[in-house]
Structures are given as structure tokens and as C-alpha cells.
Amino acid sequence: MKVIVTGGAGFISSHVVDLLIDNNYEVCIIDNLTHGSIKNINKKAKFYEMDIRDTKLKEIFQIEKPDYVIHNAAQISVPASVDDPMNDASINIMGTINVLEACSSVNVKKIIYPASAAIFGEPSYLPIDEAHPLEMLSAYGVTKHTVEHYLKVYKGLYNIDYVALRCANVYGPRQDSSGEGGVIAIFCEKLLKDEIPYIYGDGNQIRDFVYVKDVAKAYLMALNSDISGIYNVSTNVKITINELFKIINKLLDKNISCIYTDERKGDIRESYMTYDKIEKKIGWRPETSITEGLKETLSYYANIK
Ligand SMILES: NC(=O)c1ccc[n+]([C@@H]2O[C@H](COP(=O)([O-])OP(=O)(O)OC[C@H]3O[C@@H](n4cnc5c(N)ncnc54)[C@H](O)[C@@H]3O)[C@@H](O)[C@H]2O)c1
Structure with a gap:
């Protein structure tokens, strides 16, 4: 099975890539190295240095024909999203649409996407569950949440399954x-x-604070299971x-x-945040x-x- 991982030179993605390779997946990474590092890239992965907004992205998908996509590439800084919301939206929304269009052109089976706790604002109750009302306080919160809608739309239009993992603070x-x-x-x-x-x-x-290797396991389990929709990944x-x-x-x-x-x-x-939902569905829990x-x-x- 082949997986394209966007942002695969980054912090969370590089652990996900390592775990996928340990589990015999074939992995292709797409990253423009604006924040990630070449040192993080697993040597067994194929690497394309490219921006997810590039018009040539579809060509890579046509060549690689991935079964699954892990879409981690993003502008991740909350203050940067406030200083330059156009850039944040350009990467996190327009870039994501480019990825989704590429996915639909090769009939990708499933996309795993890291959503964020930045969409809840000051919680109205604790622990936060998946039904908690949303109150975005930054442009980053808005763009991360907007993608959850696009994922649902692409599932409806093109039957691409998805899991959005709303991750707590990963370290x-x-x-x-x-x-x-x-x-x-x-x-x-x-x-x-x-x-x-x-x-x-x-x-x-x-x-x-949730440990990155536990988060990587949540990605793998979400990929290997038939769950879809939104799940918290937290402790x-x-x-x-x-x-x-x-x-x-x-x-x-x-x-x-x-x-x-x-x-x-x-x-x-x-x-x-509570992780009850993902634990009940596929048995993931922080270890x-x-x-x-x-x-x-x-x-x-x-x-x-
Ligand atoms: N770190 C956390 O606590 C946390 C929590 C919730 C969600 N997330 C999400 O997880 C994902 C990964 O976050 P991370 O902390 O590993 O960040 P990271 O910056 O280490 O990884 C992001 C990667 O995306 C790449 N990238 C950025 N813009 C790109 C573009 N336009 N084209 C191609 N590649 C691009 C960067 O070079 C980097 O390698 C992000 O989507 C982030 O929003 C992170």
C-alpha cells in the first residue's frame, strides 16, 4: 500500500512516516522544507521537494497513485496566522484544496488530517469532546477547521473517506x-x-500534552481501520x-x-480533551x-x- 505524506519532513509527520515504513507501507513525502528538515526524512521514503500549492502536485499524484494520503503540511504558527492571515489561508486552505483535487484525480481511498484544539477557544466545559462548540480565536483556528468541512464535502462528492484527528498539544x-x-x-x-x-x-x-509517538500510532490505526469523521487525540x-x-x-x-x-x-x-470516542472505536489510547x-x-x- 502506498501513502503520500504532505509535510513529511516536519515534526509529527516524520514520526508518522517512520511508523508507516516500519509497518511496510511505501511512503512518498511532499514538503517544501519551509519549516521541516531534510534530516527528519526517513531514507526509505521517496521525497518530492514541492509546495502543496504547486500546480504540478497532481502530476506527482498521477505518477505515484497513492492508496492513502496523510495531509500534514500546514502553516502551524498561531501568531503568524494573525500577522499574515492571507498566507495562512493560502497554505492551509488553498493548499489543502490543491491536495484534495489531486486526491480525487487518482481515487485516493482515505485521507488522514491533523485538526487542532485551536478551534475551541476558551472551553465552555471540560474535558473537551468532539461535540464541544467551536470558538476560533485566530486565523489558524479558522483555517484548520475549514479543512474539516472540505474533507466532508470531498467525501460526499468523490467518496474519499477521511479521519480528522483533533490533536491536543503534541510534543x-x-x-x-x-x-x-x-x-x-x-x-x-x-x-x-x-x-x-x-x-x-x-x-x-x-x-x-500528548506524546508524538502515541499520535503517530493514532494515524496508523485510523488508516488501518474503517473509521471516518472527527476524533480527539489527547491524554x-x-x-x-x-x-x-x-x-x-x-x-x-x-x-x-x-x-x-x-x-x-x-x-x-x-x-x-477526552479521547473516549477514538478509544471506543479503535482502541487507541495514549501510552x-x-x-x-x-x-x-x-x-x-x-x-x-
Ligand atoms: N504540533 C502540534 O501540537 C499540533 C497540534 C494539532 C495539529 N497540528 C497539525 O499537525 C500538522 C503538523 O504539525 P507539526 O507540528 O509537525 O509542524 P511542522 O511545521 O513540523 O510540519 C509541517 C510541515 O509542513 C511543511 N510545509 C509547510 N507549508 C508547506 C507548503 N506550502 N507546501 C509543502 N510543505 C509545507 C513544513 O516544511 C513542515 O515540514 C499541521 O497540520 C498542524 O496544524 C499540530
């Missing part, structure tokens, strides 16, 4: 410290170098930014302080504790220095 090796949910990458890098990081607000914001474990900082300090046997700075505008106070995940992440950042 782990290969994450860029400027990315969405990149606080763990920032803390790991800073504390390893004995530098003092900033914490926005009082650090008591609650988040749900339902509450952790504050202060707690996170403390655990990383402890794992490194350090006692570095931090500087508290102004709260970021639009920062959500509390967010965690990596925050301590285990942080150990592996720290070891990655320590070794790339």
Missing part, C-alpha cells in the same frame, strides 16, 4: 521550539543550556506549565528559575506518561547539541 523529539505547543521544546533546549526561560502569565494555565491529563517546568528541572537534576512575563493575548486558561515522554524528548535535545 516530543524533532519539535521545533517555535512551533504550536512548542513550550516543551523551548524548556528542554533552555534548561539543557542552563538558560532561564520565560513563562507567559502565572504559569498555572492547564494543558493536555485527558491536566498539567500546568509550572508543573511541566518543575518536572523538566527535576529530570535534569537542576533548579533553574524562570521569568514570569505578561500573559499572551488570547491565551486559553484551561484546555484538556506514554508525561515523565517518560519528557525523558525521551530531553535525550533527543541533549544528543543534537
